[in-house]
Amino acid sequence: MTTYLIQNARVLGGEPTDLLLRDGVVAAVGRGLTAEDAEVVDAGGLVALPGLVDLHTHLREPGREDAETVESGTRAAALGGFTAVHAMANTDPVADTAGVVEQVWRLGHEAGHCDVFPVGAVTVGLAGQRLAELGAMADSAARVRVFSDDGHCVSDPLLMRRALEYVKAFDGVIAQHAQEPRLTEGAQMNESELSGKLGLAGWPAVAEEAVIARDCLLAAHVGSRLHVCHVSTAGSVEIVRQAKEQGWAVTAEVTPHHLLLTDQLAATYDPIYKVNPPLRSAEDTAALRAGLAEGVIDVVATDHAPHPFEDKDCEWAAAAFGMLGLETALSIVQETMVDTGLLDWAGVAERMSFAPARIGRLTGHGRPLDVGEPANLVLYDPSVRRVVDAAELASLSRNTPYAGMELPGRVVATFLRGRATVLDGKAC
Structure with missing residues (x-):
């Protein structure tokens, strides 16, 4: 070496x-x-910063190698300064068994650009009907500690409670995609006066906030760890703040694009700006920056979501949700948080390395640059x-x-x- x-x-x-x-x-x-x-x-x-850790990356392999592979995605991660990424479970087949998470983990090891820690699905096939093999994934070579149906909300409160109870046995965490499905049927962009003018179905903030509030209460009730994926509204920040003030084991992340971009970009009808959760108002963006600076929001996570050309080069309603994020994340954090005086570089290290490593229970990442x-x-x-x-x-x-x-x-x-x-x- x-x-x-x-x-x-x-x-x-x-x-x-x-x-x-x-x-x-x-x-x-x-x-x-x-x-x-x-x-x-x-x-x-x-x-010099400790290697960045991403809690929320979509590497698409297995199943959608036309969009991304573990090799290409981790190369992008390294170029963005990441030494570890958590690979989301919405692959094909879904990462809901020990076999699939071990496959993803080994692909990351073979690629060698950064360490890959698979995120296990909460429910079988992301279908929200019954719990996946959480214990088997935790005991596998991949040593899964983060579980999420990201892309789908675990909307059944009883199932969510059972998942939170289950992962306590091995100090796992449930990372919830907070989206009440009945309130977002057909939703295309942030619900606002602009969505009405554009004729795009609105995505109300309360659809996110209601699930976060429910799950904070559930996590407190069973004494388990909850992580909230891609917080996007001012109201969500306040709910997480209240949970933390109660001493509940709740953490949250924000994406770079929700720190920088707003729903006004939807006026172009360019599907490049279509994302889940949607880009929100300038007021929401300001609240997210303030929450991140204060530490109410613990982590910046990329939600790197690659899609092939044909899935984005179409009309808005038919386009896939998602944006790339790994190679630009640190630059956007500098633009929105450091250059504005909201964070110093030690604060960036906390939110992009130390905190995500703690949440993911990683031992070799998120460490100080000491002897x-x-x-x-x-x-x-x-x-x-x-x-x-x-x-x-x-x-x-x-x-x-x-x-x-x-x-x-x-x-x-x-x-x-x-x-x-x-x-x-x-x-x-």
Whole structure:
């Protein structure tokens, strides 16, 4: 394994220091380090962060390899600064058995760009009828600790209660896609005056908020852990805040696109902006930023959702929900949170590395860049600006809403246990 001497990196945005990476760990930290056997990386002006951890990634394999594979998706993740991703269960076949989650886990290991931690389905086939093999997935080689029917809400309160009770045995967490199905039948965009003008069926905020409120109460009742996926409304932030104030074991995530984009983009009728939950109002976006800054929202998660060209190049109503997110996440967090003064780089590390690793119960990720810790880190240049070119993305899909947009920052290097997966901005 190559030994790397990273010189003059600003760890968590602090004063420049050197990092020696050897045998998969951080071997030394300090000024003026030397190592004759090391490959030197000049990190002057770069911020060093612990490797990012994504709690919410769609890798599509098995079943939709035309949209993404584990190999292509994890390459995109590494280019975005991630050393670990949680792969959602809505594959074909669904990741609702030990066999499927182990397949995804092994594909990630073989690809080698970043670690892949499969998310197990809560219910068989995501159908919401009966619990999947939660215990078998937890005991498998993949060691699943996060379970979600993402893309579908576990709308049955009794089933949700049973799932929360079940995962307590192995300290698991249920990650809920909060969407009351009866309130969102045929919904296409955020319910507002604009949805009426555009003739697109509205998606009310209460459809999300009602499920979050119910599940917070259920989690408190059974003493289990609940994680709320892709919070998108100001009301949802307040419900999560109240749950946390009660001391309940509730965590929440927000996506980069809900921090930056608003429902006004639907006026273009361009399906690139069609996503679940939908883009919300500017007031919601402001509340999400404030909630993330305060820590009411624990995590930024990408909800990276690749789709082939034909699933997006069609009329709005027929188009698939979802956007790419892995390669642009850190830039959007800089744009919306760091450059606005809402977070410093230590805060970014907490919300994009430490907190998601804690929620996912990961042991080798989300660790400080201290001596003896796994050498999982990203070097990031916040001083540059770049125009997003969809054709240059590593994903097999091209459904990014940021194409042609100028964003700040660039991932220069990513290291997974001391091995470079990205150098000079290019995948290794």
